[in-house]
Amino acid sequence: MNSSSIPGKPLNSIVEACPPSGIRRFFDIARQMEGVIALGVGEPDFVTPDVVRIAGIKAISDGLTGYTSNSGLLELRTAICNYLERAYGVQYSPDHECLITVGVSEGLDLALRVLVNPGDEIIVPSPCYVAYLPGIEFVGGVPVTVETAAETGFAIDPEAVERAITPRTKALLIASPANPTGAVQPAHVLQQLVNLAVKHDLYIISDEIYERLCYDSSTLCLGALEGARNRTVILNGFSKSHAMTGWRVGYCCGPEHIIALMTRIHQYTMLCAPHLSQVAATVAMNEADSAVQLMISDYRARRSVFVTGLNDLGLECKMPGGAFYAFPSIRSSGLSSQDFAEKLLFEEKVAVVPGDVFGPGGEGHIRCSYAASVASLKEALERLQGFLQRYRASGNSSL
Numbered sequence: 001m002n003s004s005s006i007p008g009k010p011l012n013s014i015v016e017a018c019p020p021s022g023i024r025r026f027f028d029i030a031r032q033m034e035g036v037i038a039l040g041v042g043e044p045d046f047v048t049p050d051v052v053r054i055a056g057i058k059a060i061s062d063g064l065t066g067y068t069s070n071s072g073l074l075e076l077r078t079a080i081c082n083y084l085e086r087a088y089g090v091q092y093s094p095d096h097e098c099l100i101t102v103g104v105s106e107g108l109d110l111a112l113r114v115l116v117n118p119g120d121e122i123i124v125p126s127p128c129y130v131a132y133l134p135g136i137e138f139v140g141g142v143p144v145t146v147e148t149a150a151e152t153g154f155a156i157d158p159e160a161v162e163r164a165i166t167p168r169t170k171a172l173l174i175a176s177p178a179n180p181t182g183a184v185q186p187a188h189v190l191q192q193l194v195n196l197a198v199k200h201d202l203y204i205i206s207d208e209i210y211e212r213l214c215y216d217s218s219t220l221c222l223g224a225l226e227g228a229r230n231r232t233v234i235l236n237g238f239s240k241s242h243a244m245t246g247w248r249v250g251y252c253c254g255p256e257h258i259i260a261l262m263t264r265i266h267q268y269t270m271l272c273a274p275h276l277s278q279v280a281a282t283v284a285m286n287e288a289d290s291a292v293q294l295m296i297s298d299y300r301a302r303r304s305v306f307v308t309g310l311n312d313l314g315l316e317c318k319m320p321g322g323a324f325y326a327f328p329s330i331r332s333s334g335l336s337s338q339d340f341a342e343k344l345l346f347e348e349k350v351a352v353v354p355g356d357v358f359g360p361g362g363e364g365h366i367r368c369s370y371a372a373s374v375a376s377l378k379e380a381l382e383r384l385q386g387f388l389q390r391y392r393a394s395g396n397s398s399l
């Protein structure tokens with residue numbers, strides 16, 4: 001072996017077996033093309049509200065450029081716990097039950113690392129956010145998906161969840177509102193899931209990143225449900241609600257012992273979330289509600305234009321209750337979701353994500369993010385119409 005060759009010893013087999021994210025693939029192709037309407041990436045098209053950006057600039061000017069405590073700024077943890085109590089009546093101690101993370105992504109990883117032993121099964125309603133199944137596998141867990149269906153608005157069926165429970169089941173991983181479907185689970189369904197967790201002694205990881213982006217009804221914090229508090233880790237952050245994806249700040253709340261163990265990993269691997277992002281997030285929590293409300297009403301209007309337009313084109317889609325995704329059926333086109341997304345990108349320059357990348361139940365759908373201007377959404381609908389007409393004319397579809 002010459003000194004510059006790569007060592008022959010195998011790398012981590014779990015990581016090597018994991019395919020790259022199907023979202024990024026389309027994103028990378030779309031970025032290199034001109035005139036693309038980007039409905040692919042799940043990111044607000046707004047910039048972070050002024051008051052928050054100004055706080056970030058001031059934090060730099062004030063020299064707040066060092067580490068914070070591992071748990072994160074106490075002011076931020078206090079603001080978060082106050083919000084959860086105000087909004088949902090659930091109490092968490094800022095000192096012991098709240099940890100500031102580098103986005104919900106880190107919170108998810110920490111929760112899985114603390115809750116899962118190799119071989120443990122984690123039940124995940126599917127289709128689901130692309131990071132869930134690899135995240136479980138990275139820690140040696142076994143994801144067990146329970147399919148949800150478009151016909152029921154991707155409602156989780158607690159009976160199907162119970163059927164999936166085995167002696168190896170350790171936790172449920174749920175999100176409401178969900179990515180990629182935008183589905184908001186009714187409170188009674190969430191309570192039934194909590195009851196199952198109590199009955200079978202399971203933990204719950206509740207990804208609440210889209211909690212504020214609910215359009216028809218309000219959602220809830222799972223920790224507020226009866227029986228949930230002591231077995232649930234809630235994950236939330238600022239990326240979506242406050243258009244702060246690039247600031248990389250999120251939070252977890254849960255029972256003291258679990259948060260302490262999550263903090264232990266975090267203190268060795270991450271040390272702390274970026275200091276100036278935490279300062280900005282404190283302002284986001286305390287002073288940006290009106291800006292958030294404006295974004296929510298814009299998303300609501302866009303949802304209506306876009307989802308109505310999809311249905312008019314024969315791409316069936318129930319009105320999603322939250323987040324900023326539509327997940328229409330494309331079965332009537334006769335194309336697989338990969339083919340549909342690829343042809344739509346190359347032929348019409350509209351970037352969407354094929355549904356199969358979101359796990360079982362995703363095939364036959366595409367995910368469209370409607371976090372785009374109404375003008376772009378209307379243009380995308382027109383391009384979709386041309387696309388579908390061509391396939392209809394070529395006899396490829398049953399439209």
Ligand SMILES: Cc1ncc(COP(=O)(O)O)c(C=O)c1O
Nearest residue numbers: 042103104105129179237239250
């Ligand atoms: C359901 C869900 N959870 C977590 C994340 C990651 O969020 P963050 O930017 O806070 O890491 C995303 C991002 O798309 C998401 O859709």
